[in-house]
Amino acid sequence: MALTNPVPMGPWKITVYDQEHFQGKRMEFTSSCQNIMECGMDNVRSLKVECGAWVGYEHSSFCGQQFILERGDYPRWDSWSGSNAYHIERLMSFRPVCAANHKESKIVIFERENFIGNQWEISDDYPSLQAMGWPSKEVGSMKVQSGAWVCYQFPGYRGYQYILECDCHGGEYKHYREWGSHAQTCQVQSIRRVQN
């Protein structure tokens, strides 16, 4: 098997189930779903991402906690959730994410809100920003220049997650409140590219 990886560029496909471990009612989607209850399911309790990257949301209409979903099997809520502190077993809406070619993804992080203070251009994955020289456990604002990114509250890709895309807000996230409706602090200790 070669190391040069053929990156699938869609079409997106996700299969969701209303019971854990791929049981119960089953539905396939190739585009976004704003409210799973309108499809006759009360909740999504397991899922398989078959093509592309997706974001799942705690609430309908793409609100609440966000969960990045890349290709693979997710048998229970805790296989996608990043935080136990705010225990979430709901996944009510989801949508595809456009990731760039892995090598071309780029984001600039800023020490303070409104794109001021120290800045750092990133084009790789960082399980600990501080280990690589970022001076604090916080990030004030971010500009996505290419692709899609996930940043996390704790090192090692744990805690609250925020999906940031060059196609949303023109890629500009000037205050932590713009990262997601559940963002309560600007604490960001790890960051990585989304993989298509």
Place this chain on the structure above:
Amino acid sequence: MALTNPVPMGPWKITVYDQEHFQGKRMEFTSSCQNIMECGMDNVRSLKVECGAWVGYEHSSFCGQQFILERGDYPRWDSWSGSNAYHIERLMSFRPVCAANHKESKIVIFERENFIGNQWEISDDYPSLQAMGWPSKEVGSMKVQSGAWVCYQFPGYRGYQYILECDCHGGEYKHYREWGSHAQTCQVQSIRRVQN
């Protein structure tokens, strides 16, 4: 701030607390601790990694579930634990990990145990192995050629984690039972380098 990152090469330093949110009794370590109870603490409930990468263990003597700990702040058990399915609030022993220079880390994964079947040489982070072409959600065996790696049960660096090092077992992990005393299946859907 430049993009060329000065990678700190130790000395390792970790500060542990017996209460959440960096409260209670506090101790600093620069080398491994085989049993935190011998230091007069009943458990580690929060910690700060100040230098180097570490592995924490559920039980004393480096047994049970493993948790990679890179530089940053961990205010509660769920900021280092990867799985809720097997709910763990214990961290009883820990030790430093030798990571390679980030660009030089290398591991070979094999489809079946004892280093047979399809194989794939990896020198980058993969939040979804399947998205990049690996044909299954399982890995049979692994050879670490350089550095230290973390592999995870689920995509996106979630679920059970296994720390694999070129300095342990000569880097050879020929069966999932050698990945860690808590390994129950050969399910591995994401893998990444450890960052020093």
